[in-house]
Amino acid sequence: MKVVAFNGSARKKGNTQLLIDHVFRELTTRGIDTETVSLAGRPMRGCLACLKCFTSQDKRCAVDVDFVNECVEKMLGADAIILASPTYFANVSAEMKALIDRAGMVAKANGDMLARKVGASVVAVRRGGAIQVFNALNAFFLIGQMVVVGSSYWNMGIGLNRGDVDDDAEGVQTMQTLGRNMAWALERLRG
Numbered sequence: 001m002k003v004v005a006f007n008g009s010a011r012k013k014g015n016t017q018l019l020i021d022h023v024f025r026e027l028t029t030r031g032i033d034t035e036t037v038s039l040a041g042r043p044m045r046g047c048l049a050c051l052k053c054f055t056s057q058d059k060r061c062a063v064d065v066d067f068v069n070e071c072v073e074k075m076l077g078a079d080a081i082i083l084a085s086p087t088y089f090a091n092v093s094a095e096m097k098a099l100i101d102r103a104g105m106v107a108k109a110n111g112d113m114l115a116r117k118v119g120a121s122v123v124a125v126r127r128g129g130a131i132q133v134f135n136a137l138n139a140f141f142l143i144g145q146m147v148v149v150g151s152s153y154w155n156m157g158i159g160l161n162r163g164d165v166d167d168d169a170e171g172v173q174t175m176q177t178l179g180r181n182m183a184w185a186l187e188r189l190r191g
Contacts, residue, residue: 001186002033004074005082005122008096012040015124015165016084019157019175023082023122026179032186037074042067044098053109061102068102075103079186080118081146083137090129092136100140107144115145118185120178123156124165130156149185151178 005024009016017036024034044066052062059076060069075081083100085092092100107114121137123130134154141148155178157171158164165171 001031001079001190002035002077003027003080003082003118003182003186004078005034005036005084006071006096006099007036007038007040008083008085008093008099009038009124010040010086010093011162012038014086014162015157015159016086016122018163018165019122019124019171020082020084022172022175023120023179023182026176027183030183030187032183035074035078037071039093039095039099042095044068044095044102046098047101047105051109053106057110059106059110059113061106063102068099071099072103072106075107075114075117078117079190080120080182081114081141082120082122083140084122085124085133085137087123087125087129087133090132092133097136100136104140104144112145116189117146118149118182118189119144119146120149120182121155122175122178123154125156125158126160127158130154147185147189149178149182151175151181
């Protein structure tokens with residue numbers, strides 16, 4: 001089994017990645033392969049609403065000048081997907097939003113091709129706005145007919161400077177529980 005996480009932070013090794021790492025530790029101890037795809041430094045444009053993906057139905061976005069199609073391929077090859085984003089003005093990062101819109105549209109155009117995969121969101125936040133990010137990430141999974149995994153609290157960790165989320169004991173525990181819950185769901189669904 002494989003879980004791929006998409007890190008929407010502009011910082012490759014910031015708090016968002018640290019939260020993903022806490023989830024991944026739980027998954028790898030259960031023999032589940034993991035991979036992180038960082039969106040940092042990989043500019044992506046939003047959906048053009050050209051609807052060519054509905055015409056071609058080739059599991060690809062018609063805009064092929066960035067790496068969204070590479071991300072879509074990784075989603076297709078995974079059993080579970082984690083979308084992780086920092087909180088930017090009470091929303092996901094621009095790169096994460098572009099990925100959500102374009103990968104989501106391609107999935108819809110191809111018969112909900114991500115349906116019944118497992119999905120989970122991870123949010124890094126300094127103070128406020130995390131619930132809106134959490135909802136935006138989960139909307140991708142829910143509209144795609146995916147199985148959404150939760151934790152003991154909203155899947156978020158609090159911190160500003162790199163490493164601060166590791167001082168958020170409840171956030172760390174939430175990520176650990178999320179990892180265990182994701183492993184449990186994968187074992188039951190893929191068993």
